[in-house]
Amino acid sequence: MTPWAAHLPPGLAPDDVHLLAAASLPGSWTARWAADPAHPTVHDDREGWITADELEHRSRAVAGRLAHAGLVPGERVLISAAASVELVVAHVAAIRLGLVVIPANTGYLEREVAHIVTDAAPSLAVVDDEERGRWIAAAAGDREVLVVGTDVAIPDGPDPAWLDGVGSDDPAILAYTSGTTGSPKGALLSHGNLLSSAEALRLAWRWSPDDRLVLPLPLFHMHGLGVGLHGTLTAGASVVLRRGFEVADTLGAIGEHQATLFFGVPTMWSRLASSGRLDELRALRLGVSGSAPLAAALHEEITAGSGQRLIERYGMTETVMNVSNPYDGDRRPGTVGLPLPGVDLRLAEGTDEILLQGPNVFSGYWQRPEATAETFVDGWFATGDVGALDGDGYLRIVGRRKELIISGGYNVYPREVEDVLRAHGDVIDVAVVGLPHPDWGEQVIAVVEGAPGPTSEADLLALATAGLAAYKRPKRVVFVEALPRNALGKVVKGDVVDQVR
Incomplete structure (x- = not known):
């Protein structure tokens, strides 16, 4: 069938x-x-x-x-x-x-x-x-x-x-x-x-x-x-x-x-x-x-x-x-x-x-x-x-091939990391991107929508530690008022990278 x-x-x-x-x-x-x-x-x-x-x-x-x-x-x-x-x-x-x-x-x-x-x-x-x-x-x-x-x-x-x-x-x-x-x-x-x-x-x-x-x-x-x-x-x-x-x-x-x-x-x-x-x-x-x-x-x-x-x-x-x-x-x-x-x-x-x-x-x-x-x-x-x-x-859907982050030789799909961080009740939304790093090739960065307050970088990193292998965990969490989106509400990853560079 x-x-x-x-x-x-x-x-x-x-x-x-x-x-x-x-x-x-x-x-x-x-x-x-x-x-x-x-x-x-x-x-x-x-x-x-x-x-x-x-x-x-x-x-x-x-x-x-x-x-x-x-x-x-x-x-x-x-x-x-x-x-x-x-x-x-x-x-x-x-x-x-x-x-x-x-x-x-x-x-x-x-x-x-x-x-x-x-x-x-x-x-x-x-x-x-x-x-x-x-x-x-x-x-x-x-x-x-x-x-x-x-x-x-x-x-x-x-x-x-x-x-x-x-x-x-x-x-x-x-x-x-x-x-x-x-x-x-x-x-x-x-x-x-x-x-x-x-x-x-x-x-x-x-x-x-x-x-x-x-x-x-x-x-x-x-x-x-x-x-x-x-x-x-x-x-x-x-x-x-x-x-x-x-x-x-x-x-x-x-x-x-x-x-x-x-x-x-x-x-x-x-x-x-x-x-x-x-x-x-x-x-x-x-x-x-x-x-x-x-x-x-x-x-x-x-x-x-x-x-x-x-x-x-x-x-x-x-x-x-x-x-x-x-x-x-x-x-x-x-x-x-x-x-x-x-x-x-x-x-x-x-x-x-x-x-x-x-x-x-x-x-x-x-x-x-x-x-x-x-x-x-x-x-x-x-x-x-x-x-x-x-x-x-x-x-x-695991992620986009072009959004794949290669850190220390390991493949990291942003969607998997994002899903883990979204589980936190205070996270409105999150986008994970890779930024160049001299030692690792790329470094995993989490950009979180919403100003830091009750939710701190340490809270989210702890959540990642509990749910992700070490190479997938964000090395840094950046809080922004709003993630850049297109007209359908889809996050524009290229603009996210510009936000945190």
């Missing part, structure tokens, strides 16, 4: 799973819209709910405008704006037209925006900030880029003949890596990559039209866009968009809209846990955590306070979703679970690097043939993550 059979609903066999039956994202979405045109589909606080039929007609109209402006399948469209109904309409229109969407972080500064514009050469930019629009125009230079707002207020045009004509191999998203180390690279994802992952999650998480997701995650990241939005549309469900995360706002939206689903990153779950209001999550059908490691202790705290046994999962920009704890079965804290439908996973001999194959795996990096070649090993995508499998096949 294939390992991912554990994710299938009762009565469904692996041979009955056809992840690419709809061929493309529009193929899946338009069928859902036609089946239930009046279904409430997307909500924001400005417009309220729009139905499936309204999303179809509005995105069709915007697609006509874009085609009338001269855009043709394969051209790139940079989209950088806060989550809104208008943004979803523009995104869906571009996807239906066969354009390649570049989701760009709204927190990027001019240099970062210029890198993407220069690298990807978009023909159109959809933004909600005039300054960002000027940065895009300046970076494009002599090559003209049409810059519009999220309402895409340009002249109307007829329905393009090629609307919804894309196939599974056609490109859909050019997603730039989060850039926690080095310059971001563009991962080119096809309709098949995105559809197969959304379909796998629909099956694995029992996602149905009856579900309503509260989504405070940004739509420029794969967690919010490829999982939250695309998953909702593929399942024919409903999504309540939030412009950011605040405990009161999130819990208010969950209650007001009788939500069944909430997806968050560990920092969100941590803030919910410390709010004293976890009990308000009991009505959810499912809570999911991802994009960064979820501490096992936090997992148990959320279960105790809300009754929610969170599903932790594992995905990447280049592969959308790979692995998930099962809906039916043991959801094991500290693990990310079992391969999702369609995904093959193995650990590289000698390094335990996680290798992946499947319809969700991208074809390569945009105009980076050397980087692409380095990333694939005999047809398997090398993730850069180091993993361990237990006797039941559950995957645990």
Whole structure:
């Protein structure tokens, strides 16, 4: 039996799973819209709910405008704006037209925006900030880029003949890596990559039209866009968009809209846990955590306070979703679970690097043939993550190969050290890095979020001594007010190193 059979609903066999039956994202979405045109589909606080039929007609109209402006399948469209109904309409229109969407972080500064514009050469930019629009125009230079707002207020045009004509191999998203180390690279994802992952999650998480997701995650990241939005549309469900995360706002939206689903990153779950209001999550059908490691202790705290046994999962920009704890079965804290439908996973001999194959795996990096070649090993995508499998096949993420610290000839994976130190009740979060050392090569340093007080360096070093071999123990503990994070709450290790140098 294939390992991912554990994710299938009762009565469904692996041979009955056809992840690419709809061929493309529009193929899946338009069928859902036609089946239930009046279904409430997307909500924001400005417009309220729009139905499936309204999303179809509005995105069709915007697609006509874009085609009338001269855009043709394969051209790139940079989209950088806060989550809104208008943004979803523009995104869906571009996807239906066969354009390649570049989701760009709204927190990027001019240099970062210029890198993407220069690298990807978009023909159109959809933004909600005039300054960002000027940065895009300046970076494009002599090559003209049409810059519009999220309402895409340009002249109307007829329905393009090629609307919804894309196939599974056609490109859909050019997603730039989060850039926690080095310059971001563009991962080119096809309709098949995105559809197969959304379909796998629909099956694995029992996602149905009856579900309503509260989504405070940004739509420029794969967690919010490829999982939250695309998953909702593929399942024919409903999504309540939030412009950011605040405990009161999130819990208010969950209650007001009788939500069944909430997806968050560990920092969100941590803030919910410390709010004293976890009990308000009991009505959810499912809570999911991802994009960064979820501490096992936090997992148990959320279960105790809300009754929610969170599903932790594992995905990447280049592969959308790979692995998930099962809906039916043991959801094991500290693990990310079992391969999702369609995904093959193995650990590289000698390094335990996680290798992946499947319809969700991208074809390569945009105009980076050397980087692409380095990333694939005999047809398997090398993730850069180091993993361990237990006797039941559950995957645990040990750390990143590039974050490996070599001290005195011994390998130290930061994740293992971080997990030990997070067990201290006064530690908000911790990042472990290696700094150059003349004798040891690298020295293990723990950077702890929160000012020193009741918790001292000696306390944490004692904890490390009790739980780690000598070569893994931090030689120094540095307290900082806040660890540097990207927009999804993931700690940026390169910036941590700069904090303590």
